[in-house]
Amino acid sequence: MKELREIEEQKEPFWKRPMIIILGIFLLLLIITMFIPYYSIKLDPSPSYIPEISEVTPENIEIQENATQNYLELIKPNDPIIKQTADKILSLSGCKSHKICQAKSLFFFVRDKFNYVSDPLRYEYIKSPRESLSAKGGDCDDASVLLANLLESIGITTRFVFIPGHVYIQAYMPDALARYKEIGWVNMDATCSYCDFGEIPYTTADKDKRYLG
DSSP states (O other): OHHHHHHHHHHSOGGGOHHHHHHHHHHHHHHHHHHHHHHHHHHSOOOSOOOOHHHHSOSSOOOOOOOOOOTGGGOOTTOHHHHHHHHHHHHHHTOOSOHHHHHHHHHHHHHHHSEEOOOOTTOOOOOOHHHHHHHTEEOHHHHHHHHHHHHHHTTOOEEEEEETTEEEEEEEOTTSOGGGEETTEEEEOTTOTTOOTTOOOTTTTTSOOEEEO
């Protein structure tokens, strides 16, 4: 009888043995849990820290006379204050050379650390990026100009998107994940406190858009 059972066990394929199957499934799950998070972080990293404005800008920023209210003329990415501010944000955020992580850092910085302050109803004034950093606040025009300058200072092309009563920016990042972009352009609405990287409010998604940049 014992010999018969041994013969039957020898004939049974190894892959039908329960313990081997359970062990194989366990090892497969272990490999998946180890490698999927690694590649997810590698492809779509996020900043580990977003500094306050006071941490990355001089105490007394020299304000130059703002002689223009033209959006494109307010883009001055070579301004040393803008470049230094962007570099300090990135160095503190933990993003080294990954462009997506760097763009997230700058977007979250303006979204979370720049206070929303509306202009008077009958008067529209667009701050220069230096004025915005000094004031630590402004409206959607100011936030968009500031964010565009910070992104441009690290080599990311931007453009303004105008809808009735509002403006935000898009950054050209063809290497971003598909869920973030529209034909290579990533939405960044820095005055939408609940909008993540690549998102815009659903209430504005279907509105007519005008692009500048």
